[in-house]
Amino acid sequence: MAGNVYTGIDIGSESVKFVTARRGKGGKLQILNAGSASIGDLASLPDGETRSEGIAAILKGLMVDRRTRIRKAYTCVSGKKVITRYAHVPPMPPKRLEKVMAFEIDNEAPGDEEVAADFKLLDLPNKDAEFTILVGMAKEEAIEGQRKTFDAVGIKMEDVTLGSLPLFHSFIYSKRAELDSMKAPWAVVDIGAERMEMIVLYGRKLYFARSQAPGGNVFTEAIRQELRIPLEAAEKIKRKRGRIGDVQPPADDSVPLIPMDDSPADDDVRIIPIVSNPDDEDTALGFADDKEMIQEIADNPPSAARPQGDDPVRRALETSAHSFINSIRSCLRFFKVQTKLQNVDITRIYITGGGANLPGLARHIQRRLRIETLEFDPLENVDYSAVDPAGKEMLEADPFAFATALGLVAGRAFDSSMDMSLLPKADKERQEFMKRSVYGWAAAAAFTISIVAMAAGSYTSTRKLDRFTTTEQKTLITRAQSKETQLKNLQDKNADLAAKVARLGELALESRTYLAAISVLKGKTQTYEFPRDVTLSQLRTYSNTNPPAPKTREGKANKYGQRALISEKPKVLTVAGSVSDTAGAPQARKVVRGLIDYLKDVEGPLGRKIFKQATPEYAEERNFRIKFVLNEE
Numbered sequence: 001m002a003g004n005v006y007t008g009i010d011i012g013s014e015s016v017k018f019v020t021a022r023r024g025k026g027g028k029l030q031i032l033n034a035g036s037a038s039i040g041d042l043a044s045l046p047d048g049e050t051r052s053e054g055i056a057a058i059l060k061g062l063m064v065d066r067r068t069r070i071r072k073a074y075t076c077v078s079g080k081k082v083i084t085r086y087a088h089v090p091p092m093p094p095k096r097l098e099k100v101m102a103f104e105i106d107n108e109a110p111g112d113e114e115v116a117a118d119f120k121l122l123d124l125p126n127k128d129a130e131f132t133i134l135v136g137m138a139k140e141e142a143i144e145g146q147r148k149t150f151d152a153v154g155i156k157m158e159d160v161t162l163g164s165l166p167l168f169h170s171f172i173y174s175k176r177a178e179l180d181s182m183k184a185p186w187a188v189v190d191i192g193a194e195r196m197e198m199i200v201l202y203g204r205k206l207y208f209a210r211s212q213a214p215g216g217n218v219f220t221e222a223i224r225q226e227l228r229i230p231l232e233a234a235e236k237i238k239r240k241r242g243r244i245g246d247v248q249p250p251a252d253d254s255v256p257l258i259p260m261d262d263s264p265a266d267d268d269v270r271i272i273p274i275v276s277n278p279d280d281e282d283t284a285l286g287f288a289d290d291k292e293m294i295q296e297i298a299d300n301p302p303s304a305a306r307p308q309g310d311d312p313v314r315r316a317l318e319t320s321a322h323s324f325i326n327s328i329r330s331c332l333r334f335f336k337v338q339t340k341l342q343n344v345d346i347t348r349i350y351i352t353g354g355g356a357n358l359p360g361l362a363r364h365i366q367r368r369l370r371i372e373t374l375e376f377d378p379l380e381n382v383d384y385s386a387v388d389p390a391g392k393e394m395l396e397a398d399p400f401a402f403a404t405a406l407g408l409v410a411g412r413a414f415d416s417s418m419d420m421s422l423l424p425k426a427d428k429e430r431q432e433f434m435k436r437s438v439y440g441w442a443a444a445a446a447f448t449i450s451i452v453a454m455a456a457g458s459y460t461s462t463r464k465l466d467r468f469t470t471t472e473q474k475t476l477i478t479r480a481q482s483k484e485t486q487l488k489n490l491q492d493k494n495a496d497l498a499a500k501v502a503r504l505g506e507l508a509l510e511s512r513t514y515l516a517a518i519s520v521l522k523g524k525t526q527t528y529e530f531p532r533d534v535t536l537s538q539l540r541t542y543s544n545t546n547p548p549a550p551k552t553r554e555g556k557a558n559k560y561g562q563r564a565l566i567s568e569k570p571k572v573l574t575v576a577g578s579v580s581d582t583a584g585a586p587q588a589r590k591v592v593r594g595l596i597d598y599l600k601d602v603e604g605p606l607g608r609k610i611f612k613q614a615t616p617e618y619a620e621e622r623n624f625r626i627k628f629v630l631n632e633e
Helices: 040-044 050-064 092-106 140-153 164-174 217-229 231-241 288-299 312-339 360-370 389-397 399-413 425-468 469-523 586-600
Strands: 005-011 015-023 029-038 070-076 081-090 114-124 132-138 156-162 186-190 195-202 205-214 348-352 372-375 534-540 551-557 563-568 572-579 611-615 623-630
Touching: 005 050, 005 140, 005 399, 015 050, 015 081, 015 399, 029 050, 029 389, 029 399, 040 050, 050 140, 070 140, 070 399, 081 092, 081 195, 092 114, 092 132, 114 140, 114 205, 140 156, 140 611, 164 195, 164 205, 164 399, 186 312, 195 312, 205 312, 205 389, 217 231, 217 312, 231 312, 312 360, 348 360, 389 399, 389 534, 534 586, 572 586, 586 611, 586 623
Parallel strands: 005 070, 070 156, 186 348, 348 372
Antiparallel strands: 005 015, 015 029, 081 132, 114 132, 186 195, 195 205, 534 572, 551 563, 572 623, 611 623
16 A cells, blocks of 8 residues: 655755655655756855745745645755764763763754754674664755745745764665665765755765765866856856766776775775767767867967867866765775774765766766775655656656655655654744644543443443342442542543643644744735835734733532632733834825724634734824734634
């Protein structure tokens, strides 16, 4: 039977990708829809409201183009937005570990900024008697920026995780048949535009995760500098005819499976062929269909005449590949230092992501690091037969680019224990409260049903025994009645518990109502545009002046039969502000009255009006204060 449907959205530095999938029959991941769209000029903008709004518009257009509606989705943050740390602590109970890590996170947090954080205990083969903890942190400001993008499109952000973990989930799903035969750890590198995500794993265990610069743009920048052309033209040349080294190696080349080190290669080192399909129409400066661009480059040579056969594009790519590979080498060394696995060697590297499309890159990494290097296709072992032809074409055109989006859904569909939530602390507490409330209601309902069934059974049995009364039977009946009294007491206690649970539900409902009211007053609804002439200066969920008289009700009686009076505070929302000087006094009053009339008719999440009444108070002609009483019906 098919499982739940999940959607993963990967907002990269140059494009937005999404995948909607579920766990299909036979335990196979089944893609239902997928899409990708470039963010264009937004890639050069810093994080902020303009970029967020632009990406939201692109994501909305992508949903329309792919004829889908996404109500909730999972996403991730990476690169400069997150901080990863490795902590080493002595073995300790889980509760104490949580306190220790909370202290560590507070110490590592940048400045006075609020951070969202989570940690995971890594199962490493360390001989030292200590735990190795992976800690992920992100500024709450960055998380909220991502949430605003989702909210603008009407998508609920279910969770946000560390950018390296979806790569882990995608890989262990696609390569699950090979993981059990591993003899040593493997590394997987997702080459994005600006950064690369690297993980090291052994079997189904994560050993290491890191985000590090540079990404695939280092190759584009090298072409741009070498040819002195615009970056957009350099990217086009890279995609059209970029390659590193001889893409088609000699037939007798092969590779040694030896550990990474700095020693020179031996004479008997052989390289495993990594076959690609270069275009037969390749020329000295580009493909035949690139004539206009080639002519532009030829008319504006970047330097003096070059020797015949010298290819500036290939030279630029190979030069930048050295620094890129050195970054991978540095990351692998950092893995050994942070995990204290100095004697553990990586025997295989997989590359994926948009940067993995560069022909010859895998083989060049293999030559330099002397570690077998292969390309990782995240669509391997994935069923996408249900996707429409346009979606299939998009997936097959660049499967590497969907590694992160696929990992976001694979981690949920297959219940991976290796996940981290970077939601702000308030969101996590709210989720935990709602989860406990649901469990409490279910437990109370089950307990009530069992008590009622037991009482009904006892009563029926007593009536039957009355027909065959004997002295011994009467004694048994008396004992049964005593038990029935005990059950009645338990039932009363359960009723009290059920009342408390119901009160928790009321509190949760009141909280949702307050949030809906505040959302309306801050102009966050799509149906209401806040008057431009009005400026809010105060928004409080209580009243400082002339509050309505508090209501009182009798509480439950104590063991002496006494009942206490419980005071219920009025549920009042106060809004204060002013109307700009450009409007006259009559116009100001008209604007405020229009605001009041609209807000009195706004409906909340349960379809009822949020505000019961509104009382305007004027300090001056243009200043106002409105007191709204929440609807408690």
